[in-house]
């Protein structure tokens with residue numbers, strides 16, 4: 001590959017497979033419903049599903065994502081976290097053998113209003129145990145379950161809930177949510193599914209017939225103070241670019257919009273071809289780390305749409321053409337997210353469409369496939 005002058009994203013599929021194995025090691029008795037909503041957290045829905053062929057099932061947010069997986073030949077069970085909102089979407093679930101999450105009673109009304117039978121439909125009934133987002137509350141749960149079982153068959157309903165604060169180890173909310181879930185479901189011999197990534201890692205008592213991780217499959221940690229590599233996770237996505245120019249600044253000269261950073265010494269700056277137009281967050285301050293040919297250097301001044309500046313004064317050997325890592329291998333996205341006062345999920349989801357994705361499979365040496 002010629003040295004590109006625009007950013008690219010490198011996707012390490014071996015890391016994805018290794019992270020799934022890490023989930024299995026942490027939850028050895030559970031099946032894994034791999035969460036691949038939002039284009040697999042920006043990694044590419046179909047390729048991620050194909051690479052995770054050993055997952056027991058997949059979860060997406062919307063019915064269109066489920067249809068795309070079926071059309072691509074994915075055969076595992078597919079849960080649709082938002083389920084159906086009208087008859088047409090309900091029909092699509094049946095046609096494509098998708099399993100809707102039933103999160104509110106109006107979906108059951110819709111189901112019952114359909115004249116025909118839904119004998120082949122399997123659903124996940126979601127109990128709201130305290131997150132107060134999607135989910136049927138405890139008072140409505142028994143009748144919701146009875147209606148679904150009457151309509152679909154006793155074994156066609158699986159149970160789930162979602163944890164609001166599983167990434168916070170010192171609060172009691174997770175224990176409370178698990179206790180309510182158990183109080184409502186302990187008599188029921190139906191499949192159960194609770195744990196997101198944080199719970200897979202930190203709340204083994206939440207591992208049931210299934211676990212339901214997203215973030216950690218991509219090698220990223222849900223805990224701000226413990227990046228993925230510390231948890232034996234390997235980042236799948238590495239966001240890269242190159243230096244396209246070098247500039248010398250005298251002491252007192254500033255760089256970028258708003259002149260927010262001023263040189264204190266004779267400085268050598270590198271201009272990296274990447275900006276917020278590519279999905280790098282504009283919110284990060286001067287001092288945020290960038291790797292240039294593996295050296296940790298500080299970003300200086302404001303991030304602009306197509307370019308950002310780094311201080312390479314201490315590394316005279318780097319220059320135009322040097323490789324920049326903005327996050328990923330060697331520089332966890334968690335670190336950049338914290339600097340941007342956001343979470344790693346948003347950074348991965350927001351990589352711009354203009355940034356090409358390049359697949360890397362270590363098994364095949366340096367082979368790279370442009371998507």
Ligand SMILES: *Cc1c(COP(=O)(O)O)cnc(C)c1O
Pocket residue numbers: 035037081162195196197198212213214215216222
């Ligand atoms: C996104 C999502 C998950 C996965 O959460 P991670 O923190 O990425 O592991 C699990 N369950 C539901 C309902 C979700 O919306």
